[in-house]
Amino acid sequence: MAAQLSVNCNKFNKKARNGEDQPSDHYDDFAVVEANDEECAVERVDRLTKTVTQFQKHLRERVSYYLGYPANHNCEHYLALSTLLQFNINNVGDPFKESDHGLHSKKFEVGVLDWFARLWGIDKDEYWGYVTNGGTEGNLHGILLGRELLPNGILYTSKESHYSLFKIARMYRMDCETIASLANGEMDCDDLRDKLLINQDRPAIINITIGTTFKGAMDDLDLVVKTLKYCGFSDNQFYIHCDAAIFGFVVPFLKQVPKLTFKKPIGSVSISGHKFLGCPMPCGVLITRKRYIDMLSTSIEYIATVDTTISGSRNGHSPIFLWYVLNIKGISSMLNEMSITVVFERPPDREFIHQWQLQCLGNMAHVVIMPHVTVEMLDRFLCDLVRKRNIWHGIRQPRCVAEDIGICNCVCSVHA
Template sequence: MGYPLNQKFDYSVLTPFLNLHLNNVGDPYTARSMLLHTHDLEQEVLGYFARLWHARPRTSLTPDSFWGYVLGMGATEGNMYALWSAREYFRTGPGKSVEQPVLYFSQEAHYSIEKCAKITGLATFQEMGNEYYPGQCPITSDGHWPQGVPVDKHGAVNPEMLSALVGFFTAKGHPSVIVLNLGSTFQGAFDDPQAVWQSLSRVPRGDNCCQQANELSRQDCWIHIDGALGAAYLPYLEMACEKGLTREKGPCFDFRLPWVNSVVMSTHKWFGAPFASGIYMSKEKYRMKPATLPEYIDSPDTTLGGSRNGISALLLWYAITAITPAKQAQTAAECMKLAVYACEQLATVRAIHPEFHIAKGPQSLMVLFSRPNNRIFNRFQLSGRGELAHIVVMPHVTRSAIDHLVHSLHELDAFDITKSKGDVQADRISHSDE
């Protein structure tokens, strides 16, 4: 219950395809010599998400038409591809700059962002500040540079503080690469791209960007949406809200916003899959230009992995074909109601443990509460940070499962941290059949 993974799926009908080598090598939209692939299904999947995320179609191809591919890994690969694309955009593309771009992300950003920054050679605002502008941070009282942009109580990035940091480095000629969360790892927070942009629009432009008064985007700024969970969940929640199934509705994050450059989603989170995969989507004008046209595959290698697992596209194609958007919207509304139910039931724990803490942010499927002992923590496979734990109300989580958790938290020793490893192992064995 502690991880944003949907266990409610059945791909057994696709079992015969495990006897084939399906290799989606190269670009999804170009011919290739390798014929054992699922590129046609991959294109259908990408078209589905282009409609879900309101991207411009490829039927009449323009520079703003969507482009993307099904990832060989999870959202981390998409995050890396986005940072790589942003780096090249500022190195040789329309945003070409003589100054090094600076990467911004919140304190709740996924740990992969810093790893991807190291691999792509992008400097974070903390690294740049510590090296060249020590003691000059505009958002701290003593001038020290924090590791991430501060967040509110629910874990969403503070737009004003982000803009203050961007303004500091923009004034020195540095373009910006900004990663926004759509369902942060622990608190499940949703950054608001529109609020962020409204704040960024007040930051003076650098010398290398477009100066039109009515421009809808900035050439000195690349905004990437890390929507590993949220980019798949929020569109259906929006549909549910429009149908009156829920009052909850998340922020607008997709290509309706012209300043959004790229979006990533993980298949195994909302949709569910037996292994990690996902979607990366950007625009045709940002498609990476390969250094060579490999004669071996007869296709430009515009993806990060090159040789990609064709089963990933097949599974996602089956998922979006078998479950209608209307059914997904209903599931999103049910998960949201169940998350509220979890909060209500967890509140009863305070009758036994008065110091028990509960929190849930807007639209979030993650419910935070005081961390119990290891026996309970491991039994329900919770995720924890410090003195807190959380559950993630994914489609496979049931009311009964929540009731069992709450019942365990009512135990007098539920928060006794002195439980031994032997007790933990014994509990794992006794509950192995649940």
């Protein structure tokens, strides 16, 4: 059966690549078969286990060739959370409101939201957000806020925007202007200007893409704002949603690109958690300004909470997984300009320090990038460090060394 499953998977992939429909017999090995008297429980579990194991081998083979789609498949560290799968965790309703449903992870969710709020430059008492089921839901919520604020607004979005934006325009029955893009994939602000001038009598709801789906281009937020001002749109006549599915987690750490921040006149930002961060289930984060959310807020008596999100029941595991990866990925480090010495937190494991021949001082360790140090060696070191940190710290926050290296160099959950 395992060999047959492999053949079927390969046939399925080949036909999928060719765009062919799948005949039903290619799914026979995956049909749900009810228990019968001829197969005992042990045999049944053994059969199911073999099928899943073979599918796991198929996934391992396919992920080794995974280059064209935006998802991070370094997910092994999440196995530490596998025991949570014995619970049905539901974050129904507003993440900042308790409910009578006791099996939720809203404390983890708020921890994740606070982190992203700091990342995008908005104070704790000024933002609202939630962990979504993916980037499309974040876009749905952001554009909905824009439409509720500006009911007569026109949606402006680049032709290279994510396909969800055009679907959203149809779902919300919004007038939509598709803006041309430059050769590199970013929004053509000359075309935006021309279309804004034609529609000066109606508010503008602008979708900014931070990392377009195919070319990875970033729309120029600052230039879009200047264009709106040039066309006579005051702050209360436009709403900007930023679809930052992939790059929203990258841009804040790059010095050479304009900041993505709520210090600028944006209304909302959404990212995907399963892409750059590598959460093993589709999820995302939506952050907006707290004063906007009252428009969507409805008290629901029988769940004893407030409905403010697109979905009702929400995956309660996703916030824990996001919280976990943000904690283990944030390593305090310092690299002085023009230096070849990288300073980071001291590993609490003498054997690890000895193996990698690290020098340590107080709470710090360092790596010196000499000519013999290859990229492969650094990759092995980082993989080993990240894996061992899971063992050393578990789900606790690793030691912060901001006092030694400066708060500006610390990317722990407190100082990021």
